Amino acid sequence: METKDEATVNAPAAVPVSTPATKAASAKKPGSKAAKAQANHRDALAAAVAEIGGTDRPGQIEMADAIATSLETGRHLLVQAGTGTGKSLGYLAPALIRLARRPSERIVIATATLALQSQLANNDIPAALDAVEAVTGKRPSHAILKGRTNYACLLRVRDGVPDEQVALISATDVAATIKDAPSATAESAIGAEVLALREWAERQDTESGLADRDDAPTHTDRGWQQVSIPVRECLGVQRCPQGDRCFVERSREQARAADLVVTNHALLAINAMHGGTALPEHDAVIIDEAHELVSRVTGAASAELSPQMVERVGRRSLTFLEDELALELLESADLLRTALDGSPLERIESPDAPLIQACAAIRAVTRRAVSAMTTGEDKQDSDKRQAAAAVKEVFDIAERMAGLNALDVIWVSDRERFGREAHVAPLSVAGLMRSSVFDERTTVLTSATLKLGGDFTGVAGSVGLRAEERTDDSRPVPDVIEDADDAEEDRTDGPVPWRGLDVGSPFDYRKQGILYVATSMPPPGRDGLSEQAMAEIAELVWAAGGRTLGLFSSRRAAEAAAVHVRRQLPKMTILCQGDAQLSELTRRFTSEESASLFGTLSLWQGVDVPGATCQLVIIDRIPFPRPDEPLTVARQRAVAESGGNGFMTVAATHAALLLAQGSGRLIRRITDKGVVAVLDPRLVTARYGSFLKASMPDMWPTTNRETAIQALRRLVDTS
Numbered sequence: 001m002e003t004k005d006e007a008t009v010n011a012p013a014a015v016p017v018s019t020p021a022t023k024a025a026s027a028k029k030p031g032s033k034a035a036k037a038q039a040n041h042r043d044a045l046a047a048a049v050a051e052i053g054g055t056d057r058p059g060q061i062e063m064a065d066a067i068a069t070s071l072e073t074g075r076h077l078l079v080q081a082g083t084g085t086g087k088s089l090g091y092l093a094p095a096l097i098r099l100a101r102r103p104s105e106r107i108v109i110a111t112a113t114l115a116l117q118s119q120l121a122n123n124d125i126p127a128a129l130d131a132v133e134a135v136t137g138k139r140p141s142h143a144i145l146k147g148r149t150n151y152a153c154l155l156r157v158r159d160g161v162p163d164e165q166v167a168l169i170s171a172t173d174v175a176a177t178i179k180d181a182p183s184a185t186a187e188s189a190i191g192a193e194v195l196a197l198r199e200w201a202e203r204q205d206t207e208s209g210l211a212d213r214d215d216a217p218t219h220t221d222r223g224w225q226q227v228s229i230p231v232r233e234c235l236g237v238q239r240c241p242q243g244d245r246c247f248v249e250r251s252r253e254q255a256r257a258a259d260l261v262v263t264n265h266a267l268l269a270i271n272a273m274h275g276g277t278a279l280p281e282h283d284a285v286i287i288d289e290a291h292e293l294v295s296r297v298t299g300a301a302s303a304e305l306s307p308q309m310v311e312r313v314g315r316r317s318l319t320f321l322e323d324e325l326a327l328e329l330l331e332s333a334d335l336l337r338t339a340l341d342g343s344p345l346e347r348i349e350s351p352d353a354p355l356i357q358a359c360a361a362i363r364a365v366t367r368r369a370v371s372a373m374t375t376g377e378d379k380q381d382s383d384k385r386q387a388a389a390a391v392k393e394v395f396d397i398a399e400r401m402a403g404l405n406a407l408d409v410i411w412v413s414d415r416e417r418f419g420r421e422a423h424v425a426p427l428s429v430a431g432l433m434r435s436s437v438f439d440e441r442t443t444v445l446t447s448a449t450l451k452l453g454g455d456f457t458g459v460a461g462s463v464g465l466r467a468e469e470r471t472d473d474s475r476p477v478p479d480v481i482e483d484a485d486d487a488e489e490d491r492t493d494g495p496v497p498w499r500g501l502d503v504g505s506p507f508d509y510r511k512q513g514i515l516y517v518a519t520s521m522p523p524p525g526r527d528g529l530s531e532q533a534m535a536e537i538a539e540l541v542w543a544a545g546g547r548t549l550g551l552f553s554s555r556r557a558a559e560a561a562a563v564h565v566r567r568q569l570p571k572m573t574i575l576c577q578g579d580a581q582l583s584e585l586t587r588r589f590t591s592e593e594s595a596s597l598f599g600t601l602s603l604w605q606g607v608d609v610p611g612a613t614c615q616l617v618i619i620d621r622i623p624f625p626r627p628d629e630p631l632t633v634a635r636q637r638a639v640a641e642s643g644g645n646g647f648m649t650v651a652a653t654h655a656a657l658l659l660a661q662g663s664g665r666l667i668r669r670i671t672d673k674g675v676v677a678v679l680d681p682r683l684v685t686a687r688y689g690s691f692l693k694a695s696m697p698d699m700w701p702t703t704n705r706e707t708a709i710q711a712l713r714r715l716v717d718t719s
Helices: 020-026 033-051 058-073 087-101 114-136 154-158 171-180 186-206 221-225 247-257 265-273 290-300 307-320 323-341 354-373 382-403 430-438 457-462 531-544 555-568 582-591 630-641 646-663 689-694 705-718
Strands: 076-080 107-111 142-144 260-264 284-287 303-305 408-415 419-426 442-447 498-502 513-517 548-551 574-576 596-599 616-619 674-678 700-702
Touching (some): 033 087, 058 076, 058 087, 058 442, 087 107, 087 114, 087 260, 087 442, 114 142, 142 247, 186 221, 260 265, 265 290, 265 430, 290 457, 290 646, 307 382, 323 354, 323 419, 354 408, 408 630, 531 548, 531 674, 531 705, 555 574, 574 582, 630 646, 646 689
Parallel strands (some): 142 260, 284 442, 548 596, 548 616, 574 596
Antiparallel strands (some): 303 419, 408 419
């Protein structure tokens, strides 16, 4: 990896690029700083788009202009860029141009998924860097930074590997032999995976690689767990015998030397929660897939505690504790199990609740266990330190639950296979995002779905930005925001000005898509899909000739619909989530034009199937969160207690986001056409229906069933 200084040495001369966009920019006052800044990032954008064979898109240019301004002024930006805008290059061009000019700065890009990180690293960033180098003569450096468990751990790889595993044939060959053997067991297959992963990790060390999981040989989660290490069990670079060769430290060194660092939402949240220790110092952050930010940050700030977890940690600690303390630690798992079995499946708020009392007892015994395991002459023993770290994690969770903080939500859930479990999650992440992200540096949030109900207010509020702080014009940033509630705990004292911008989409949704709402359907109930809904789904799939993505509110509904449609249309291929791995199902759906795919939440976002393969999207019901889900209930109550509308702020906003994402699966290219069919009449009949529809792509609306059927038949006839 080149260093920041090496990135600018011996750079080629700038190559001028002339496009309609750059000609418009150059028409501004010659020599002015603003004109030069705009021309350069527009030139870079045009060159990058040309390199990937794209065309000029006004929304992409407007987005790049706004981000360049935001980075210059420090005013935060929320920019909605519809599908097809080309968001990645829209933010990479201005970001990299700024870094080319200011080598002392660093910008972080945070994505929700590893898939987008990979796309950026392999496709978009190289194209953008080539373009920036062409127009400036400089090439900023970049690095990808992931969470610790995405890298192999050499201590795990090398610790305890018996000499007899060193064979005359490679571990890859051993793995293939074992997996292909008719009598191979699951255990032997896992063993073969681990052998192959260890051999690969050793090669990565020799070649100064990063041992990134994405580059590893084929493996399962169980196999990877044998060569990676949980965050809490890491000994630290100073104490670990392999610390001088640590892959995680190597990835962080590369990030510290890079101008542009690409990471994920979870690591951004961890950086905010732990005082900026997870990411290198940076001057600005661009958050892509920002519609998922609150969910990802909530996940990173949440924890679970189960009897199985306490038992596992207790057994691991047996050899390092005196018998009496070890037995007490193991018995605390039974205490937790009894408390969970006696708890309601809802939020726990009383300090006298059995769960809170059990957590207090676990806190006490784990505190003593940690103390016993981290003192003495052998405190540097790696196995002992890792076991102590696992106990410390249980202590931290138990202490948090026993504390019953008003800003936390604690509840009990019932798992299908492993029994009950306790959860703790933050009531809100707005304060964390405001104080540790927006207050610290310039921040840009972008997504295809940031305006919910036609406005940015909902998303802005969820990350700590106030409606009265919005300043979309060119007025100076105010010193004081009027009517600010300084007593509110999730707000800082100073104003945090921000701008909202919708650059639209290159798609003509009114001509390309129809939104059909089945008002003849009965409102959905708790008993699953009605017979009328089943019949409607079968007829719509028939009319579309297959080519259907079915988005359902539950696995049971998806499976029931698949069974019914297979029975009614036996010649059609109906794939259903659970039939095989989701990646395999998606591949088949993409490659078999007349196939249909039915599934649940994981299909509502991130599935990109352009063309005739997907001409019908069916949504069985408005995707409200479960009304008894404890975190949702707690958040709605908190909004209501502060004078707001809890249902609209929490439940309706959640549904609007998923409807926007789900209906957005239909039109992925300028040539795509089709129908989104919503089998829930409340989208039209309920008072909140207009709010939800305003969040969806602006397709031509109809409640006439025959209109939708005939439109689908015409698409089949012309394809």
